[in-house]
Amino acid sequence: MSRERATALLVDFDGVLRRWDPAVAAAVEREYGLTEGVLGEIAMSWGLLQPVLTGQVSHAQWMSSVADALTPSLGDPVRARxxxxxWQRYRGEVDPDVLAFIRAVRAAGVRVGLGTNATDLLDVDLATLGLTDEFDAVVNSSAVGVNKPAKEYFQAACAALETPPARVLxxxxxxxxxSGARVAGLSAHRWTGPGDLRYLRAALES
Known part of the structure; x- marks a missing residue:
């Protein structure tokens, strides 16, 4: 049985629309004599990450926890902070090809949502990167109270897009x-890079 044509697009932020240059974190780690990769490793540890992604703590509290975890390595809480x-001054970079695709899709009448596991800093980041007006809906896990890949997250995203799951890509x-999106009834594509854009255009036009 063929699927219904998608009439809405839900796009992840980090790793799809926003890219991070690993050299930035590496330079900070070198400057402070830290092991390469330690900042991301601590920040992404699930015990610290899950509460901020579900709105239980703020971005500032999360980063304070990262600094606390770094303090034993540096021997100085001020230096750790x-x-x-x-490290946090750098807010990533927008992939211009993905942004152009999003604009073209919206111009063609397809609703586009940003679907991201993010913190309460998301709105500031979108403003900083010039993305505030680029979406019909922004679905932030920390505002929803549940993160991808939970079914409830995708239900909230479809509601925000005012589109049934079967019509969302x-x-x-x-x-x-x-996988979580597919369980929730959405069509879903695993992003590997801008080379995927041709396929996505075709999926939305077919």
């Missing part, structure tokens, strides 16, 4: 989120 603050760079 300074390292985290320097979701794009994400993580397998578990793609």
């Amino acid at each position: 300074a390292a985290v603050e320097e 979701f794009v994400d760079d993580e397998d578990r989120n793609v």
Whole structure:
């Protein structure tokens, strides 16, 4: 049985629309004598990450926890906070090809939502990157109170897009989120890079 044509697009933020240059974190780690990769490793540890992605703590509290975890390595809480603050000044970069695709899709009458596991800093980041007016809906896990790949997250996203799941195409760079979207009834594509855009255009036009 063929699926219904998608009339809405839900796009992940980090890893799809926003890219992070690993050299930035590496430079901060070198400057402070830290092991390469330690900032991301601590920040992404599930015990610290899950509460901020579901709105139980703020972005600032999350980063404070990262600084606390770094303090034993640096032997100085002030230096640990300074390292985290320097790291956090960089807010990533927008992939111009993906942004152009989103604009073209919206111009063709397809509703586009940003579907992201993010913190309460998301609105500030969108403003900083010039993305505030680029979406018909922004579905932030920390505002919803549940994160991808939970079914409830995707239900909230479809409601925000005012589109039934069978008519939503979701794009994400993580397998578990793609699988979660499919369980929730959405079409889903695992993002591998801008080379996927031709396929996505065809999927929305077919």
